[in-house]
Amino acid sequence: MEALGTGTKVAKKRSITLVLFIIFAQAAIFIGIGYGFVKSYMLDNLNEKNRQVRNVYTSFLQHHIKMHFIEEATEIAGNKAVSAALHQKDIKALRSSALRQFSTIITKDNFVEDASFYDSNGHLVTRLLGEEHFGELNHPSLEMPRIALSKGEPVFGIESGKDGVFHRTVVPIYHEGRIVGAFEVVRSIGFVSSKIKEIINLDNALFLRIDKVVNPGESRIVVGNYYLNDYTIDYFSELSAAENINTLSTIIPINENYHAVTPSMEIKNFKGETIGRIVIAHRFHSEVMRFRNFIIISFVVIAAVALLAWFILNRNFSAMLRSIDHGRKLLYKKHYTHHLTNLPNRNALLKDTTGSTEHSLILYNIDSFKIINDIYGIEAGDYIIKAFSEHLREKTAELVEKSATGIGYTVYHLDRDEFVVLFNRETGFENLLVQDTIYFFENHVFNFNGVEINISVSAGISQIGPGLLQSAGKALKKARDARLDFMVYTTSMEDSREHLRNMELYSKVRDAVDEGRFVPYFQPIYDNNRGMITKYECLIRMISRDGSVISPGAFLPFIKKTKLYPKLTRIMVDSCIEKFRHKDVEFSINFGVEDILNEELVDYIENKLMSERINATMVFELLESEKVDTYSTVQTFIRRMKALGCKIAVDDFGTGYSNFEHLLRLDLDYLKIDGSLVRSVCTDEVSYKLVKTIANFASDINVKTVAEFVSEESIFRTIRELGINYSQGYYISAPRVDAEEASDYSPSREAIA
Known part of the structure; x- marks a missing residue:
């Protein structure tokens, strides 16, 4: 007994250890799946935000803003007073005429840095906001004005200068049908950041390549092969030179809020050359905090469950085993028992008859049970089913006891109105049992809430196995077709001629479909x-x-x-x-x-x-x-x-x-x-x-x-x-x-x- 007790303790400890291991393993898997889901969710959102950034940049900035900028510049260039003054090289009149309209643009657009006029040879004539505000070297070349003059059409794009990267809009100026010069509006590249943040609600930065920048200012922050030109949050100003902006992609706290930072798209100049990149920071603080809280709560709950499990298993392992056994029995009962009558169901019958040929079987069916349901209601139908099952068990027990054979039997409830009595061997009195049972129910009145309900019952008997249920079903069908109370299955009921007739009928119908011989009357x-x-x-x-x-x-x-x-x-x-x-x-x-x-x-x-x-x-x-x-x-x-x-x-x-x-x-x-x-x-x-x-x-x-x-x-x-x-x-x-x-x-x- 002592050895047995020791073995039980060892088994108990091993079981406790195994259960705890399973709990923690499931917890780790659960947390891993949760992390993967959150990460996947963030990546999907980043991809969607990247798509939105590209759409804004290409659709809104490259098309809508382009047309807007060109329209503003063309409005000034098309002013007759402006074109006449430029033609006559009257600088004072030119500035006076242009500033009236240009001041309206400056009032609405904080990103406008300056505006310039060029003569027909592409030489600078004057700047509207003065030399001290916008130095000569802001224009590394006069290529954009000369392209606009040579083509006779607006030029729109990005170009880098000493103090950064600027957006330039150049339109030709016509006087009496010929080009006399060009007008240019210069904006800081910050309007790109502003529009992206305004439309998509993203924090972003613009990084410019060093090898494309003319004399970058010392105040610029160098990051890898780029320097920072414009940004909207402090994080971008703290990047170290060792970081490569092309591969920058991480989740970090910025201003006490978690952001997902990733490169988005390249910035090209008016020639199509890559000069920079947009990097976006999307606020994922609530998602990260939820996941962090989820991890903390999960660990707390798992630890509590583990401690509780250890305590329960350690204190009363046998009680848990009894509970498991009880659950197993409930599942077994649900699988093998009919919920309405608590009789064994079809699954139980199939299990009990598998591999055996020694049984005999009676299949009962309540006639026209659907009509009872429809006329009296489902509650009445349920009452009839339960009462029928009780009477069937009592009647069968009574008749078996009278036979004094000691034969074993089981009553099953298959479907709504089908019941089976299965004997463990052939009894020799199945016919008598069925006759007495059917007679009993034909003369019995069921009383449901004061309503008297009569039923009739049909039956099929099978004493030939295997396939007792199928055989009894065929006997039941034959009995109904012949308007009899019951029939006993015989091999003569297996009619292959019916199968041949069905095949012949199918062929005739198929041919009639193919030949169009179905018509409506x-x-x-x-x-x-x-x-x-x-x-x-x-x-x-x-x-x-x-x-x-x-x-x-x-x-x-x-x-x-x-x-x-x-x-x-x-x-x-x-x-x-x-x-x-x-x-x-x-x-x-x-x-x-x-x-x-x-x-x-x-x-x-x-x-x-x-x-x-x-x-x-x-x-x-x-x-x-x-x-x-x-x-x-x-x-x-x-x-x-x-x-x-x-x-x-x-x-x-x-x-x-x-x-x-x-x-x-x-x-x-x-x-x-x-x-x-x-x-x-x-x-x-x-x-x-x-x-x-x-x-x-x-x-x-x-x-x-x-x-x-x-x-x-x-x-x-x-x-x-x-x-x-x-x-x-x-x-x-x-x-x-x-x-x-x-x-x-x-x-x-x-x-x-």
């Missing part, structure tokens, strides 16, 4: 109030090669599961739009959930309706019996189509969308009452009351109603008495290939009266 819809046909429902038909017409019931249920189905929907949309393009009527097509969920198909219809002009109104009949997992998808589709002027109808009202709460969530125009209700409206009191309730409800929410399957005069009279807005069925007209021909049919005058 049109069934008119009669307006009960106006006494005329105002709408048509478009119904797909396949034409065989011998000319016979094949109804959709012969091919559509299978084709809906294949990739051919969206093609059929497109054919119907294209054909019907073309048919009714120039008619002022409404036409409707059936649109299932498969269509709504096909984003490519919905986009195709949307683009077609947007690009083509049609007079008719398109109505989408949502197939009401289809399974709908989420109404948000349906609502999105309705909004998109209504934005294009289309209308929405719910078809076969009486199943999937029949829950009135759900109906209110859909922005409908028409509600088509299911034919099963309409057919029996004259003979069945329940059907009559349901149709009347639906008609009144639809009227209250301003939705028009359409009665389908109006097959005889008595039905037509009854639905008109109930206030149904429209009638559709063989009493009005059968579907026909020609809409105009179908519109010739109408009820008898006696029925209308």
